[in-house]
Amino acid sequence: MRSPPAHVTLPVGGAGLVTILAGTFLPWLLSGGVRRNSYASFGIVRRLIGFHGGAEVLIRAWPLLGVACALVVLVAAAGLLRTAALLALLVGAWAAAIAGGALAHDPVGNVRIDTLGPIVTVVGATITIATAILTLISQVSHQTGGTRRDPASGRAERSER
């Protein structure tokens, strides 16, 4: 399968990151008639009851998601596509884990998950992860495609470009 070129994956991946960020600012939690975005929701729930274990770490760092997305774009702009793809994969997995975890909670009483924000975030995370994987595949095939076999030794060598 031929991987899409960088001028396709880069904008699509960027759109994925923007969608993730947009999703996090949409409503995530409905308490009575009040809707809160992901940051306000995690902030209030953490103040009132706290999170534990791995969730605590992921949620404590959640407001830094914007910086993480910017970092992915900066690394990609610097031409380090493989590193950018790996970072994007991590950001996508982080966002998907948090949003997926939120969606898994059943509505109870007056306080319930507002699905709009988490769903948009999951969509963004899926796009980001898919483009990151495609970019990584493209990078790996690009590297391996540039090898040749030395007719004398029979060993594979990297071609010089």
Next chain:
Amino acid sequence: MTQPPDAPSDPNGEPSPYEQQRPYEQQPQYAPPPQYGPPPYSSYEVPSPGGGWEQLGPAMPPPPRRHRRAPLIAAVAAVAVIGGGTASYVALSDSHSSFKGAASPEDAVTSLVSDLNQADLLGVLDHLAPAERTALLEPVTESISQAKRLHILKSSANAARLPGVDVTAKNITFDKSKTEVVNDHVKVVKLTAGTIAFNADLRKVPFTDEYLKLAFPQGLPSDSTSNGTINIADVVRDTGEPVRISAQSINGKWYPSLLYTIADNTVYSAGEDNPGPGDYIAPKGAASAEDVVKQAVAALSKGEYTRLIELSSPDEMRVLHDYGGLIVKNIPAQSKPNFTVKDLQLKSKSVSGATRVSLESITVDVPDHETTVAIDGGCLMVTVDGDHQKLCTIDLIQELNDGPFRDKPLTPVEIRALGHLIEGIPNVGVDVTSTDGQWYLNPARSYLDLSNALFEPLQDNDFLVLLKLMQR
């Protein structure tokens, strides 16, 4: 690797995206180098202007358009930095957007009422004065964690959701002109109208199936739901007085206060006046966590209730200090205890947000009798007037097997669960905290933490096993 002059740097040796887009760059040069003549250069190596080599053959391909991309890349990078930074700044602001107090007691209650009117339970909890919020919510959160660990509640249970209990307030209004001043940091705001509807439904509590089967073998009782509506206007008409909500000032900001509201309503319904400056009992803590409990026990044994109030946390129990004089005045004289603590040995350990002080041994004198109780591992050493008795878990199990469970002795699983429960008894203690270098009692927190301490050593299905044992 040869790159055009404005190619992005590639410190990782990663291929640049531009390499993928320009096939002419990817032609490997496998031809052997010429033995003579000008040095070879690949088709994309453009000699420097005015330098060395005459161009022969067909015209060179147009130079790469990288100089056109550079501004675009810079713009994208700038947008990413500004956008990502702004997003994180707004996100951090939102995540810390708690209720940080209001400028006046009326504003504090208005804000609370706004949350009540929108049935925003999380907002209501977030409105509590910080010390009250910590004192109330931390033990409750711990209890819910224990209940999940012991398979009483499903893993989805959550303190902030208070499943099974819905409170909805509508059209709450209050009379700003009738705000009552208790002292410089407590005021009472008076609600005049609106409705508060509550609905408690045991069926909505996320109990596990195994717990429900054991606790309610016939299914949940028909009275497992309860609901009602309080019409504040009716209450005002019936009592002739508005509903009183107290607000507390902390560092110049006003918060609605649950404890002050309870204290104010108790005093008001008893027909007492608001506490005056003479009723204030200043906090006076102890030097260590264990010392504060020792002093409290000594004060209790002597009926020195003023000292007990002095030892109460000025954060959690500021209300006790403000209402101290009224409380002491209303304690019946005959309630003075009749015992002396001759010796008290304590131990302490850190728990969530506090230190829990528990008993090691105590010697108590009552008229004509002296009793010593000491905890030694899983055994209780009891000495009454020189008569020594050692009570261990195994002794209790033996007594149960010889008595109520004679027909069907305890199974190993039941013995283990019972052993764990008994291990929890020495865990029960008093929660204390430190403020400004002095240690104080935290009564509300200690009370809410009782079951947490007791059930702490229980494991896995122990609670369910004990529940089943009780139904034998």
